Amino acid sequence: MDVVIEGDASPGGWPVPDCRCASCRSVRAAPHAPLRVLVDGTPLDELAARRLPGGFAVTAPDGGDLLCADPGGLPEPEDGIVYEAVLLDLLADPSHLGALRASGAVGPRTSVHAVHLDHRIRDESELTRRLAFWTSPPTPPHRTLLLGGSRSGKSAEAELRLAAHPHVTYVATGPTAEADPDWARRVGAHKVRRPPGWATLETTDLDAVLRNAEGPLLIDGLGTWLAAAMDETGAWESPDAVLPRLDSLTASWRAASAVVVAVSDEVGLSLVPDNRAGRLFRDFLGDVNQRLAAESEDVALVVAGRVVAL
Known part of the structure; x- marks a missing residue:
């Protein structure tokens, strides 16, 4: 034809x-x-x-x-x-x-x-x-890291990139809706704009998700994953305890065989946090972002809904 x-x-x-x-x-x-x-x-x-x-x-x-x-x-x-x-x-x-x-x-x-x-x-x-x-969607393996500040449009950009794939698993790493009503409202807003055929997986075990993926993944996001990892390892009091989790995630990201788009917060452009916990979180998330960016085919910064390739 x-x-x-x-x-x-x-x-x-x-x-x-x-x-x-x-x-x-x-x-x-x-x-x-x-x-x-x-x-x-x-x-x-x-x-x-x-x-x-x-x-x-x-x-x-x-x-x-x-x-x-x-x-x-x-x-x-x-x-x-x-x-x-x-x-x-x-x-x-x-x-x-x-x-x-x-x-x-x-x-x-x-x-x-x-x-x-x-x-x-x-x-x-x-x-x-x-x-x-x-x-012309990318063929796997293909890893994309999208960075941005709060309400920058980074999640919408991630959804846009995978919208035309036939099967996508949305990996939500945040707290459960029952634990945080405000978070539940945010999650609800994300679900409304997602294609109805997408599957949703709520987990912080990103190693298993990346190892076992059989189709495209959208991971949203790395900031809430890190907060959970720091809680689970006691890293707020003993910071080095979370480092094996960061090493493991980096290895799983490098070995991923799927098309993966992950969303993370760019925390390096704001004021230095005035408390120890805030500084720890900022420093570790900056480390996570650098590690995964180094192992990604595509990295971009989203600002006011505009996308800047890095």
């Missing part, structure tokens, strides 16, 4: 007429036309469409099948069909691509295209960056 994308924007185009947002201003020199696609030389809208919830499917002149989303739609695949190409509104929900992969409708040879583009994305460079994660 030969798919030629002559226009990939939403019906209003990108930039949206008369819109003054930063996204639309960024593409005025090279605008994106509304969706126009040729399939084996035939305009997509001239092929007989099979309407589906959230979109439609067509059979190309060469006999292959193509799935296309409506603007904002999440098209449901047909039973038993592996599509040769899919045109998806990935800005609406990139995890829909993960669901199609999990169902078998999108396979390794399926050509994936993002369509209905508009000012939901910041600019062309951010679109390119995200599409690299969604349409």
Whole structure:
């Protein structure tokens, strides 16, 4: 199947007429036309469409099948069909691509295209960056460490990077909801934005998780893991007691065979803590971050939702 994308924007185009947002201003020199696609030389809208919830499917002149989303739609695949190409509104929900992969409708040879583009994305460079994660995900083993301060957007960035994978295990290392109601509210907010097909594992045994992983992992986060490790080893009073845990985690991270994205706090940019426990935690977490960064294929700092590769 030969798919030629002559226009990939939403019906209003990108930039949206008369819109003054930063996204639309960024593409005025090279605008994106509304969706126009040729399939084996035939305009997509001239092929007989099979309407589906959230979109439609067509059979190309060469006999292959193509799935296309409506603007904002999440098209449901047909039973038993592996599509040769899919045109998806990935800005609406990139995890829909993960669901199609999990169902078998999108396979390794399926050509994936993002369509209905508009000012939901910041600019062309951010679109390119995200599409690299969604349409050409890294092959394992691949380790990513995302650093950032409080409310920096680091967790959302981690979720974004794995959104289009078919199966992801979210590893929550924090306290149980029963122990901390405020923490429960934070955990609840994270769960709402996670794809529904993701599994959740609440544990601080990251060595076992990394050794036994059979699919992508999102670990959130290393700060709460370290606090638990320091509690369990008595490191608040005897700091050296936690060092074997740090050594073991580093070895497990180095030996990981999965795609792993871990979130950690960047604690080196704030004031020096005015108490011993705070200084111990800061120093050990800085050590953890350096150890894992040295063993990672990808490291980035997230600031105000913007990502800086390190």
